[in-house]
Amino acid sequence: xxxxTEKIAIEHGLKKDxxxxxxxxxxxxxxxxxxxxxxxxxxxxxxYKSSKKHLKKLNTKGxxxxxxxxxxxxxxxxxxxxxxxxxxxxxxxxxFIEPYQGAATGVGGILRDVFTMGARPIANLNSIHFGxxxxxxxxxxxxxxxxxxxxxxxxxxxxxIAGQTSFDESYNGNILxxxxxxxLVKKDKIFYSKAAGLNKPVIYVGSKTGRDGIHGASMxxxxxxxxxxxxxxxxxxxxxxxxxxxxxxxxELMKDDSIIAIQDMGxxxxxxxxxxMASKGKLGIxxxxxxxxxxxxxxxxxxxxxxxxxxxxxxxxxxGKEGKAKxxxxxxxxxxxxxxxxxxxxxxxxxxxxxxxxxxxxxxxxEHAPEYDRKWKKSxxxxxxxxxxKDFNKFKITEVLKKIISSPNxxxxxxxxxxxxxxxxxxxxxxxxxxxxxxRVHGSEKAVAASVDSSATYCYAHPLSGGKQIVCEAWRNLIxxxxxxxxxxxxxxxxxxEKPENMGEFVECVEGLNEASKYLNFPVVSGNVSFYNExxxxxxxxxxxxGGVGLIKNYKNMMTMDLKETGNIIIVLGKTEGHxxxxxxxxxxxxxxxxxxxxxxxxxxxxxxxAVLNLINDKLIQSVHDVSLGGIITxxxxxxxxxxKGIKFYKFKGFLDKFEYYFSEDQGRYIIEVKKDNLExxxxxxxxxxxxYDVIGEVIEDNISINDEPTLSVDKLTExxxxxxxxxxxx
Amino acid sequence: xxxSVIIFPGSNCDRDMDVALNKFGFKNKMVWHNDNxxxxxxxxxxxxxxxxxxxxxxxxxxxxxxxxxxxxxxxxKGGLVIGICNGFQILIETGLxxxxxxxxxxxxxICKNIFVKANKSHNKYFNKIKKDVLELHIAxxxxxxxxxxxxxxxxxxxxxxxxxxxxxxxxxxxxxxxxGSIQNIAGVFNKKKNILGMMPHPERVIDNxxxxxxxSYFFENLLSNMK
Numbered sequence: 001x002x003x004x005t006e007k008i009a010i011e012h013g014l015k016k017d018x019x020x021x022x023x024x025x026x027x028x029x030x031x032x033x034x035x036x037x038x039x040x041x042x043x044x045x046x047x048y049k050s051s052k053k054h055l056k057k058l059n060t061k062g063x064x065x066x067x068x069x070x071x072x073x074x075x076x077x078x079x080x081x082x083x084x085x086x087x088x089x090x091x092x093x094x095x096f097i098e099p100y101q102g103a104a105t106g107v108g109g110i111l112r113d114v115f116t117m118g119a120r121p122i123a124n125l126n127s128i129h130f131g132x133x134x135x136x137x138x139x140x141x142x143x144x145x146x147x148x149x150x151x152x153x154x155x156x157x158x159x160x161i162a163g164q165t166s167f168d169e170s171y172n173g174n175i176l177x178x179x180x181x182x183x184l185v186k187k188d189k190i191f192y193s194k195a196a197g198l199n200k201p202v203i204y205v206g207s208k209t210g211r212d213g214i215h216g217a218s219m220x221x222x223x224x225x226x227x228x229x230x231x232x233x234x235x236x237x238x239x240x241x242x243x244x245x246x247x248x249x250x251x252e253l254m255k256d257d258s259i260i261a262i263q264d265m266g267x268x269x270x271x272x273x274x275x276x277m278a279s280k281g282k283l284g285i286x287x288x289x290x291x292x293x294x295x296x297x298x299x300x301x302x303x304x305x306x307x308x309x310x311x312x313x314x315x316x317x318x319x320g321k322e323g324k325a326k327x328x329x330x331x332x333x334x335x336x337x338x339x340x341x342x343x344x345x346x347x348x349x350x351x352x353x354x355x356x357x358x359x360x361x362x363x364x365x366x367e368h369a370p371e372y373d374r375k376w377k378k379s380x381x382x383x384x385x386x387x388x389x390k391d392f393n394k395f396k397i398t399e400v401l402k403k404i405i406s407s408p409n410x411x412x413x414x415x416x417x418x419x420x421x422x423x424x425x426x427x428x429x430x431x432x433x434x435x436x437x438x439x440r441v442h443g444s445e446k447a448v449a450a451s452v453d454s455s456a457t458y459c460y461a462h463p464l465s466g467g468k469q470i471v472c473e474a475w476r477n478l479i480x481x482x483x484x485x486x487x488x489x490x491x492x493x494x495x496x497x498e499k500p501e502n503m504g505e506f507v508e509c510v511e512g513l514n515e516a517s518k519y520l521n522f523p524v525v526s527g528n529v530s531f532y533n534e535x536x537x538x539x540x541x542x543x544x545x546x547g548g549v550g551l552i553k554n555y556k557n558m559m560t561m562d563l564k565e566t567g568n569i570i571i572v573l574g575k576t577e578g579h580x581x582x583x584x585x586x587x588x589x590x591x592x593x594x595x596x597x598x599x600x601x602x603x604x605x606x607x608x609x610x611a612v613l614n615l616i617n618d619k620l621i622q623s624v625h626d627v628s629l630g631g632i633i634t635x636x637x638x639x640x641x642x643x644x645k646g647i648k649f650y651k652f653k654g655f656l657d658k659f660e661y662y663f664s665e666d667q668g669r670y671i672i673e674v675k676k677d678n679l680e681x682x683x684x685x686x687x688x689x690x691x692x693y694d695v696i697g698e699v700i701e702d703n704i705s706i707n708d709e710p711t712l713s714v715d716k717l718t719e720x721x722x723x724x725x726x727x728x729x730x731x
Numbered sequence: 732x733x734x735s736v737i738i739f740p741g742s743n744c745d746r747d748m749d750v751a752l753n754k755f756g757f758k759n760k761m762v763w764h765n766d767n768x769x770x771x772x773x774x775x776x777x778x779x780x781x782x783x784x785x786x787x788x789x790x791x792x793x794x795x796x797x798x799x800x801x802x803x804x805x806x807x808k809g810g811l812v813i814g815i816c817n818g819f820q821i822l823i824e825t826g827l828x829x830x831x832x833x834x835x836x837x838x839x840x841i842c843k844n845i846f847v848k849a850n851k852s853h854n855k856y857f858n859k860i861k862k863d864v865l866e867l868h869i870a871x872x873x874x875x876x877x878x879x880x881x882x883x884x885x886x887x888x889x890x891x892x893x894x895x896x897x898x899x900x901x902x903x904x905x906x907x908x909x910x911g912s913i914q915n916i917a918g919v920f921n922k923k924k925n926i927l928g929m930m931p932h933p934e935r936v937i938d939n940x941x942x943x944x945x946x947s948y949f950f951e952n953l954l955s956n957m958k
Binding site for chain 2: 147150151154155156157239240241242244245332333417418419420421422423424425426428429431440555556558
C-alpha cells in the first residue's frame, strides 16, 4: 500500500495545515483510503468551508417551508397535502471539460436529489452561461451542453420547462451549467437522509461502480490551467435509461415504510453518502466494499469509495425488508446489494475481503471539517455616468431595438429549448420562452410555476445591489404568470474564495439576496456553492443563479406575456427613472461598461408585484411581462412577437430623454395589457394602492409605431429575434 | 372499450397515454413488458419514450421483448394497434409496418407543435374527423421516415400513408417537413389499416390549456368507430 506523505496529501487538494490537522485528529497518519476520504469530505464542494459562515445568515424559514437547506433538496407546502421538492445545482467544471456528459450528469444528479426525497420529478430548468460568441470554443460547448441536457432529460421523461442562457467573455475559460429540478410528493411521504437505529442493513442500489469520476468533487474545487484536457477522466458518464429505472424502482419501494433513510451517491460517491447519513443520525456505519457491485476488475477500496459513477443510491432499510426490496430492484434490472450496517461506533469502518481498510470517527469528517473566515473586500458603488444625451440623437429607436432584440443575450433561445422535451407528462401549460415555466399539479386544479435567473453584469458592477436584483427578478417572473411566489433555491457561482475580491463578491451578493429574500418573504430552501470558477487566474463575473418557485391556485388563471387583442391599452406599472448604466443600451450601443447597476427599492418591488398579482386574480389584465434587459421597448417588443400584434406608442411625455425612457433598466416595473373597458377600474385600483403607472400606448395589428419614427413590422422584428442564434449555430 | 398500454423499461409516455385513453372513455390497463399475454383488449398502444434506453437502435430491443409476440398475434387477428413515437419505432422493428425511422435531418431532437393532414379514407383512426388540418406535437430525435421507392409505391397504391406533415393551411412542402421524412410522412398504416404507427403525439394535445386540443378529435373519432 502507498505510504501517505504530506506531498500526496497536497496532491489530493488538501492544504499543509489541513493535512496536519488530520494527523492530529486521528492521532496517526491516515492510510491512502482514509486520505482519499478526508480529501473528498474536506474539499470546498462537500464541506462548504469558505461559504458556511455566510450561508448561515440566509433567510431559510417561512410558513410554507417544510424543509430548508441541509437535506438533498428543499421542500415547500403547496396545500392539500401536496409538497414541492426542489433544488438547483452546478456542474460547471465537468461541463467545460466534456460538455455533453458534464451537462447530462448535472441533470441526472439534480433529478436524483429530488426523487431521493420521495418526489416524482415534474419539471427541469437550467441556467447556462458561455463565453463570448466570438470565442472559438463557445459554439461547440453550447451545442454539447444543450445536447447533454436534452439527452438526459428527454430520455428520463421529465419536461424541461424554462431556462436562461447568457454569453459573456468572463466565461470564456469556465462555462456555467446550473440544473434545477422540481418534484411533487405527498407531505407525509417525504424521505430524508438521516439514518436511525442500530444494525440496520445498508443497501447499495442502481448502477455498478466504475472508475469514472474519481475525485470529481476535488476537481470541482480546483481552478483550471493549461492541462485541463488531462482531467477528462474525472468527468462522470451518465446513463439516463438506468436513472429512469432507478427512479421508478425507488418510488415503488417508497410506497410503504421499508426505507429509514436514503441518499443518492453524488459528489464524492459512496464516501459522502455514507458519512452524511451516519453523521445526521449520530451513528457509525460499517461497509464491506467487496460487496459493492463493480463494473471493472480489481477496483481498490480507495477507488470504490471515491468513484462518482452515476445512478447509484445508498439506503438504510428496516430489518427484514431486504427480500421485498430486492424483488423490486430485480424487476427493474438494477443491482441490489446489502453492503453493511449501521453501528454504535460513531466511526466509519471499511472492510475489504475481511481486512479493515479504514476506520475514521465520523465527526472528524463532518463537524470537524475546516471552516474558514476568508478575507473579503467590500465593493464601492460605482459613480454614475454623465451620458452625453445630445449624442443619442444620431440613433433611431427602432434601429437600436433591432440591434438589441437580436443581440446574443436578448435574442430568442428557441434553437435551444426546441431540443428539450418540454411537453412530456402532459401537464406543461406554459412552455419555455415566457417569464416562467408552468406545469399543472397532475390531476388537480393547481399549477406550479418556476423560473431561473441571474444577472452577472449587475452583480459584477455592485454585488450587493446585484444580489438583491436577482431575487426580485425571480419574484417578478413568477408574478408575471400569475403565481404567488413561495421560495427560492440558489446556485452561487463565484471565482476563487482565497482572493479577497472574489470572496467579497460572494459575501455581498449573499447579503443582497438575503435582504431581498427577507423583505419579500421569499426564503431560500436549498442551494449549492460553486467556487474556483476561474481559468489561468482569471475569475468569472459573480453569477448567483436564483431558481424561484410559485403556486397558481387555479391553473385557468395562469397569465402569459403575449399581447391579446387590438385596441387594448398598455400600461407600465412602476416608475421609469432613466437608469442607463449597466443596461444593454449602454453596453451594446454606447460601449459604456461603467457605472452602478439599477437600484432596488424593495418597498416598490413588493407593492408593484402584489398589485399585479391582484389584478391578475381579479381578471383585469390580459397579458403581463416584467421590464428587464433592454427596458420598456424591448419588453413590449417581446410581447408583440409572442402575440403577433403591434403597438402604437402615445406621444411621449415627461422630462426624460426618450432613449432613457425606452431603454433604461429601472427595476420593479411591469408592462400590462388592459381592456379599454377595464382601464378606469385598473387606474383606480393602482391610484388607491399608490402604485406609479404610465399609460403608454395601445395594441394595434402588425407594427410597432413610435411617434415620428418609421414603423417597424412585427414580422421583421420576429425574424431579427430568432435569426441570431440559428445562424450562429449553423455557420 | 378496453385498451392496453404496454410499459417497456424506459417508456415515458405510458402515463400520458393512460390519462388520454381514460379521459375519452376507454377502460385502460397497463401491461408490463415481461408479461406474456395481453389482457382482453379492443386496442393495444405502444407508447412513446426510450424503451431499453434506445440502445442498439430505437425500438429494436423492445421488438424482441416477451410481450411483443402477443401484440403481433393480436394485430394479425385484426386488432387495433397504435404505436406513437418510440411505439412507431417498435412497430417498424417488429415488421408490423413498413419503413425505417432515421435520425432527424438536422441531427437535433425536435420538440414542437406541427400540423398534419390525415388520411381519412377507410380507416378507424381519422375517417370522420371534421378538421382537415390537425395541430399535433412531436418530440423525437429519430423520426425521419424512410422507405424504398417500391415500398412507397405499394403503400401509396394501398392508401397506407396515414399522416403527412403540412403547414397551417394544409400545404405539404419541404418547409412544413420538420425532420426530413420522405414525402412528409409522419405516420403509416399496415395493409389492413388496423395498425397505425406515427411520430406525432395526440396524447399531449388533449386540452385547450395544453399546446393544442386537436388530439381530442383523434381519440373521440377512434372511440366512436369502435362502439
